[in-house]
Amino acid sequence: MSQQGGGHYYVPAPSTWPITGSIALLFMGFGAALSVNRIPLGYGLLATGFAILVYMLFGWFSTVARESESGKFNKQVDKSFRWGMSWFIFTEVMFFGAFFGALYYMRMHSVPDLADLNNKILWPDFTAEWPTAGPGITEKFMPMGPWGLPAFNTLLLLTSGVTVTWAHWALKLNKRGQLKLGLFLTFALG
Incomplete structure (x- = not known):
């Protein structure tokens, strides 16, 4: 700067x-x-x-x-931008921490609680197994397999990580053409 x-x-x-x-x-x-x-x-x-x-x-x-x-x-503005990005990343970490915490709570506490003796009156056929479609739903929950769409999305995510890293290095080396191409490919993969 x-x-x-x-x-x-x-x-x-x-x-x-x-x-x-x-x-x-x-x-x-x-x-x-x-x-x-x-x-x-x-x-x-x-x-x-x-x-x-x-x-x-x-x-x-x-x-x-x-x-x-x-x-x-100046350096103070640069520091503000860096702090802003740091706080953004922190909020993303907290969001995903809360998301996976809620998933853990549901899997380890909520689902077994729904199948205990006190709730058998409401849902007599419900069993505490994961993954579950929920109480009162008779069809079996079928999770998605790892290949197909999940593998394709993972490949897109990893490829966009490569292209944004390429764009970052092009920026550091002052290669604007490669920077623009890398950012365009990252945006297209997103």
């Missing part, structure tokens, strides 16, 4: 990009709700929302890139 920003912390001017993103999400939300109910207007609203979102992303990211390349950011 450039050090021309001086000793002050750069605070950008008020921006219209957050409200633009909110409008995009509004269009996408209504469009998705109407599309699920097969109302033709929903597809147009959904497409409009995606178009506004893409416009907002390109506009906002280019604004931040222009500010950075013009030397307005």
Whole structure:
């Protein structure tokens, strides 16, 4: 990052990009709700929302890139960006920790509790086995096999990790063509 920003912390001017993103999400939300109910207007609203979102992303990211390349950011701004990303990663870790904690609780506590003697009055045929379709459901739960769609999704995830690493190294080596190609492939794989 450039050090021309001086000793002050750069605070950008008020921006219209957050409200633009909110409008995009509004269009996408209504469009998705109407599309699920097969109302033709929903597809147009959904497409409009995606178009506004893409416009907002390109506009906002280019604004931040222009500010950075013009030397307005200093070490303190760089540190703020790094802390922001660190907090984002922390919240993702906490989200998945809570998700897997809930899965553990359901598997080890909830399912056996549903099959104990006190609940046999409500669901006499329920057995505590995992995976379960739940009490009151007579059909057997069939988990998805590891090959097919799960293997394909895993391959996509790992490949996108390779392409984003390639883009990162291209950025460090100042190879903009490879950077753009690596980011495009990562986005396409996503």
